[in-house]
Amino acid sequence: MTIWDTNFAISIIPILLEGFWLTIQITFFSFLISLVVGLLVAIIRFLKIPVVSLIFDFYVSFLRGTPLLVQAYVAYFVLPQIGLTFDALPTGIVVLGLNYSAYTAEVYRAGIEQLPKGQWEASRALSLPPMRTWVRIVVPQAVRPIIPVLGNYLIMMFKDSAILSSITIIELMGTALQIGSNFYRYLEPITIAGLLYLIISFPCSLLIRRLEQRFVPTH
Amino acid sequence: MLSVLDFVPLLLQGLGVTILVTVLGALLTLVVAFTAGLSGLSKRWYLRWPSSIFVEFFRGSGLLVQMFWFFYALPFLGIQLAPILAGVLALGLNEGAYAAEIVRGTIRSRAKGQTEAAIALGMSPGLRMRRILIPQSIPAMLPAFGNVMVDLLKNTSLVSLVTVSDLTWRAFTARTVTGQTVTLFLTILVIYYLLSLLIGWLTRWLEKRYALDRKSLAKARPLKNLVGGISA
Known part of the structure; x- marks a missing residue:
């Protein structure tokens, strides 16, 4: 048995690319969720509504303090027990998105807090x-300087989506493991x-480094 | 039917494994971070290039892939690692790559005057690094290192996927026996959360303890000793 079988490696590339495409879709939809939920959480925490803001403080700290794998297990195995049954794929996308919403909420917060006080005062003066x-003043200005940081989280989500293979989602990692166990050749697929992960995330991180230089806050 | 309470000893064993993996992973992370981080600062290309290739490679290709690679693929190259070793190795190299960037970035961002003063005092590059730059950089690295350690703790749950019997693995297997999915998973979620909080507190305590605060330094070492130290 050869150590590295090039013919086998080439033959599995089409299947791996299918899994890769699913990985990209998962990342995209999870990122959308994390962008929207993260922004809402950040705004609620910023408004300091009694009790509600505290609940969301806990939401952020708890999601950041517990492993994504266990969160995925909870969503996948516990929710059906209380009568909520979803397919693995939407469950995985929502879990990944909510997990990262805790991180994006912190990023948005930094963006909102760096906004000069004069912007708030001017908005009030114009009633x-x-x-x-x-919508028109705070968010557009808060988002611009944090775009590179959000980009970094996008790359991290892309890599972390591999964890969802453990709740039976056959994305890139899941495909690689399945090929491995079917043919008992793990070296090539993994x-x-x-x-494939590297090919996407390395150029993206270079791009984000360029963005960082451009989007340094101007105030 | 077995209840969750019967599984407390097993969960505790799992907790022990999780803590062991975290500590070993943290040690490896520190070693890797300083080795790769300091090589990345070197003027010599044969140190700097391997360091940046290592960092980009391990940051770019995801922890789970690396862990599976050490566990499933390495045996095909004739190297069989114990599952826990494969897990710790992947964790340490991956988090170490992130931490190396912290080491490199923090040391590079020290005030230039520190290096100039050290040169003026005739210190060799090695001594400059050891006596001046590294001691000053460590307090500045602490918050970022704290984040890496929390990440490390959370990522130890992935070793359960390479058959290491850590907390997550114990809960997962106990689940199939008891069917007490909700209790088991909520229990381990809380345990992980408490451990993360603990690491956070520890980091903040270290930050306070080793803060480069001029007032506390002046109090600790009276001026007389300082003057004596210089003339001696």
Whole structure:
């Protein structure tokens, strides 16, 4: 038995690419969830509504303090027990998205807090309603300087989506493991899977480093 | 039917394994971080290039892939690692790559005057690093290192996927026997959360303890000793 079988490696690439495509879709939808939920959480925490804001403080700290794998298990095995049954794929996407929403909430918070006080005062002086203040003034200015950081989290989500293979989602990692156990050749599929992750995340991280230089806050 | 209470000893054993993996992983992370981080600062290309290749490689390709690679793929190259070793190795190298960037970035961002003063005092590059730059950088690295350690703790749950019987693995197997899914998983979630909080507190305590605070330094070492130290 050869150590590295090139023909076998080439033959499994199409299947791996299918898993890779699923990985990209998972990452995309989870990232959308984390962007939206993270922003809402950040705003609620910023408003310091009694009790409610405290609950979301706990939400952030708890999601950041517990492993994604265990969160995925809880969502996948515990929810059906209380009568909520979802497919593995939507469950995984939501878990990954909510997990990262705790991180993006912290990033948004930094963005909102660095906004100069004058912006708030000006909005008030123009008697803008709160909703318009947030949507037209605060959020657009808060998001710009944090785009590179959000990009970093996108890359981390892309790599962390591999964890979802443990709740039976056959994305890139799951595909690689399945090929491994079917043919009892693990070296090729796992190595190729690793390279596929690297091929995307390395250029992206270079791009984000360029963005960082451009988006340094101007105030 | 077995109840959850019967599994407390097993969960405690799992907790022990989780803590063991975290501690070993943390030690390896520190060694890797300083080796790769300091090599990354070197003027010599044969130290700097391998360091940045290592860092980009391990940061770019995901922890789980690396762990599975050490566990499933390495035996095909004739190297059979114990599962716990494969887990610790992947954790230490992966988190070490992130931490290496912290070491490199923090040391590089020290005030230039520190290096210049050390040169003016005739210190060799090695001595400059050992006596001046590293001691000053460690307090500045602490918050970032704390984050890495919390990440490390959370990522130890992945060793359960390479058959190491840690906390997650114990809960997962006990689940199939008892069917007490909710209690078991909520229990370990709380345990992980408490451990994360503990690491957070520890980091903040260390930060306070080793803060580069001029007032506390002046109090600790009266001026007279300082003057004596210089003339001696």
